[in-house]
Amino acid sequence: MSSENTAIVVGATGILGREIVKELAKDFKKVHALSRSKKDDCPSNVEHNFIDLTSSAEEMANTLKGVEAEYIFFAAYLQKDSEQENWDVNGDMLLNYLKSLELTGAVKHVKRIILVTGCKQYGVHLGQVKNPMLESDPWLRDTSLYPPNFYYRQQDILREFCEKSHPEISWVVTYPNDVIGFANGNFMNLASGLALYVAVSKELDSDSKGIVWPGGEAFYTKFDTFTSSKLHAAFCKWAALTPGTANQAFNVVNDDVASWQDLWPRVAKRFGTKVREDQFSDSVGVGVKWKSETELPNPPPIALLAGEIGLRSGGGDDKKVNVPGSKLEQRVNLTKWSQEKEVKEAWDRLAEREGLQKDAFEKATWGFLDFILGRNFDVVASMSKAKRFGWVSPPSIDTWQALDEVFGELEEAKVLPARK
Ligand SMILES: NC(=O)c1ccc[n+]([C@@H]2O[C@H](COP(=O)([O-])OP(=O)(O)OC[C@H]3O[C@@H](n4cnc5c(N)ncnc54)[C@H](OP(=O)(O)O)[C@@H]3O)[C@@H](O)[C@H]2O)c1
Structure with missing residues (x-):
């Protein structure tokens, strides 16, 4: 109406x-x-x-x-x-x-x-x-x-x-x-970067062993809200x-709490591949070659509430907090990976064969993805306030469905190969 x-x-x-x-x-x-x-x-x-x-x-x-x-x-x-x-x-x-x-x-x-x-x-x-x-x-x-x-x-x-x-x-x-969304010609986008990584990894996976999670091992089993x-x-x-x-x-945020332990195998399956069973093992070359880790330098934001919520460590210093140090960890650092000759060649082959937008790969913001997937802590936003004010989430939207839909839009826009 x-x-x-x-x-x-x-x-x-x-x-x-x-x-x-x-x-x-x-x-x-x-x-x-x-x-x-x-x-x-x-x-x-x-x-x-x-x-x-x-x-x-x-x-x-x-x-x-x-x-x-x-x-x-x-x-x-x-x-x-x-x-x-x-x-x-x-x-x-x-x-x-x-x-x-x-x-x-x-x-x-x-x-x-x-x-x-x-x-x-x-x-x-x-x-x-x-x-x-x-x-x-x-x-x-x-x-x-x-x-x-x-x-x-x-x-x-x-x-x-x-x-x-x-x-x-x-x-x-x-x-x-x-x-999780799509914008024409804008690749600062979790879904497009991730899907491009999967498409190229699949292209490079000549013996069909499966693909490797690029983010942190810790974050793989943590919770995120999208x-x-x-x-x-x-x-x-x-x-x-x-x-x-x-x-x-x-x-x-969406009405569900999500985790990559659930989403990543679904992403792999959607693109006709699978997650390597031993993706976190040190014998998996791809995960060793491009591994990286960076400490986050500031006191973690939780430190501001440490005293109030009983997580202050000894010594009475508000900024010292009893939680593991915050880091960004990458199993495959995508910023480095995306610059490798063999990776770029694999994209060129794929783009040529499937008639894709050639510049999609270089436009992808790999650093953004390294950050989103690399944190070693949960990121859960509460929707309680919105619900108290009367918000009712559309029942048809959950995180996997949102990702799946955006992948479809990226296929249509020729950023990704058509689903076979
Ligand atoms: N993307 C995420 O994952 C994410 C997550 C959480 C929060 N946010 C926040 O959401 C907000 C919107 O971000 P987004 O991701 O939607 O940004 P985006 O996709 O980069 O879009 C930015 C918009 O701003 C316009 N714009 C930029 N500079 C402009 C200028 N000088 N004059 C006129 N228009 C200009 C762009 O249009 P033109 O380029 O056509 O001018 C575009 O329409 C930001 O505060 C961001 O931090 C984003």
């Missing part, structure tokens, strides 16, 4: 933004999709507007005259080399975009702004977190211990904009984790339109 609702999605071509556009287009009267590039064909109720969020508020206001709506979804992200640059650039992009709404006058139409961030909120990139992660957990604001986190700056900017300058506008923030980009989009729409969710932040 169509509604009179209107929306602006900023970062409309991204893994998360693209699905928000698709979800809103189902029943919103009008959706403005904003980004630097245009990648998808849009239905008639979606209008694409080119925008560079790194330009000034005045420049943006000139480009965005007449672009008005009641609900704004901010899912833009520009990856920089350091956390300080991420803080500066991603914070400024939001700040200047909000200022541009004031300059065009569009601000008077806005009812709610939804900001997309993620579970780096809890420091999942810095070391062991307290599990499950709750929205009320402390922020890692002490910059003598932790790098700056641009999500904090963005949330501060949004709150100040709404609560101080525009109290009639409410806000919602989402914290997705390990997103976010289907489709589920996240449905959540954003619900959170925008539900009066009671005003001025709240929510974890947004």
Whole structure:
């Protein structure tokens, strides 16, 4: 059923933004999709507007005259080399975009702004977190211990904009984790990197012994929570339109807790291969040649709560905590593996034979995958708060199904060989 609702999605071509556009287009009267590039064909109720969020508020206001709506979804992200640059650039992009709404006058139409961030909120990139992660957990604001986190700056900017300058506008923030999704021409994506690794490993597995888990041995049996980009989009729409969710932040993850011990054999089977029975044995050459391990230097985020939850080690120092040291471990370090001559040649052969997008392999963000699969601690986000506010997860979305679907989309886009 169509509604009179209107929306602006900023970062409309991204893994998360693209699905928000698709979800809103189902029943919103009008959706403005904003980004630097245009990648998808849009239905008639979606209008694409080119925008560079790194330009000034005045420049943006000139480009965005007449672009008005009641609900704004901010899912833009520009990856920089350091956390300080991420803080500066991603914070400024939001700040200047909000200022541009004031300059065009569009601000008077806005009812709610939804900001997309993620579970780096809890420091999942810095070391062991307290599990499950709750929205009320402390922020890692002490910059003598932790790098700056641009999500904090963005949330501060949004709150100040709404609560101080525009109290009639409410806000919602989402914290997705390990997103499973698809975006045209964007390979910073767990599913595409993983599937490319499987496809090339299978190509190299001439004696059909099976494939080897590239992540850490510890993480293989730990628990993770993933976010289907489709589920996240449905959540954003619900959170925008539900009066009671005003001025709240929510974890947004699938309704299941997943583990690679369950997913990895299913991934292998889906691509017509199997997991090597002895994948963690030192006699498996592939896992010895590209093995790596890095200590995470900061105190693990759980240290902030160590005293309160009874995990402080002796000596009364808040930062000393009774948990194993946090590390990133790779059985097959994909950053190194992907640079090997034999690996690149195997991809070229496969891409040629199957008519695939040649640049898919070099565009894959192997470092991102090394991180996602390499942690040696559980990463479980609680959905209890969202459920208390009335969120009901679509029953059709679970983690395996989300992965399977995205693999299908990647096959269709000729990033992966067609399923035989
Ligand atoms: N991907 C994950 O696994 C994941 C997990 C948890 C949280 N998150 C968070 O979710 C948020 C969205 O990330 P994502 O992964 O969806 O990002 P993404 O796929 O890289 O998409 C980023 C979007 O921002 C747009 N954009 C970037 N720079 C821009 C600029 N200067 N002007 C206008 N638009 C610009 C891009 O469009 P154009 O390039 O066309 O301009 C694209 O639409 C981020 O805060 C991210 O940290 C992501």
